[in-house]
Amino acid sequence: AQRVTQPEKLLSVFKGAPVELKCNYSYSGSPELFWYVQYSRQRLQLLLRHISRESIKGFTADLNKGETSFHLKKPFAQEEDSAMYYCALRGSNYQLIWGAGTKLIIKP
Amino acid sequence: DGGITQSPKYLFRKEGQNVTLSCEQNLNHDAMYWYRQDPGQGLRLIYYSQIVNDFQKGDIAEGYSVSREKKESFPLTVTSAQKNPTAFYLCASMDRGLYYTFGSGTRLTVV
Numbered sequence: 001a002q003r004v005t006q007p008e009k010l011l012s013v014f015k016g017a018p019v020e021l022k023c024n025y026s027y028s029g030s031p032e033l034f035w036y037v038q039y040s041r042q043r044l045q046l047l048l049r050h051i052s053r054e055s056i057k058g059f060t061a062d063l064n065k066g067e068t069s070f071h072l073k074k075p076f077a078q079e080e081d082s083a084m085y086y087c088a089l090r091g092s093n094y095q096l097i098w099g100a101g102t103k104l105i106i107k108p
Numbered sequence: 109d110g111g112i113t114q115s116p117k118y119l120f121r122k123e124g125q126n127v128t129l130s131c132e133q134n135l136n137h138d139a140m141y142w143y144r145q146d147p148g149q150g151l152r153l154i155y156y157s158q159i160v161n162d163f164q165k166g167d168i169a170e171g172y173s174v175s176r177e178k179k180e181s182f183p184l185t186v187t188s189a190q191k192n193p194t195a196f197y198l199c200a201s202m203d204r205g206l207y208y209t210f211g212s213g214t215r216l217t218v219v
Contacts, residue, residue: 006150009148043210043211045210098152099150
């Protein structure tokens with residue numbers, strides 16, 4: 001079965017604290033994983049994808065095939081990071097399979 | 109603000125009424141998608157179209173219908189058969205590099 005699990009519906013951390021949003025997946029084959037972000041009143045947009053191994057807005061995510069995880073991390077949270085974050089997996093038919101999302105709140 | 113345009117932003121529907129949500133893109137993308145976004149449930153695929161005059165049901169197609177008469181346009185009709193239509197609806201298109209672009213969404217409320 002192809003599935004994405006984001007176990008936390010809500011994550012609240014203080015500004016300057018480290019952030020880790022969890023994502024686990026189930027996929028037979030070589031997965032292609034993404035993190036999308038939706039800021040308040042803005043459209044859903046791609047944050048990063050594992051194949052590019054890039055860091056966007058200070059966020060990184062490493063694909064761990066052994067643990068079937070793709071957790072999103074940032075060492076020092078900023079207030080503007082408050083948003084809804086979705087992990088997604090490209091399925092065998094090229095469409096995206098979405099996690100339920102995690103709402104991240106950064107407290108001042 | 110090019111890319112994908114969804115209209116209207118807010119839509120109110122009476123019980124038993126059909127309503128149509130518009131999605132237009134000027135990105136020359138072949139594939140287009142309709143998702144429903146509910147709190148705590150992520151994005152669920154309603155319908156998708158990979159080419160003009162062809163479309164496929166997604167995971168929650170019941171109570172919805174679509175058409176794809178032009179490459180640029182992929183309207184979604186929420187019919188009276190959809191028992192719980194109040195939600196946020198997102199349209200997306202996909203380029204040949206397999207990356208998605210999303211519209212800004214339509215919030216539908218049943219009154």
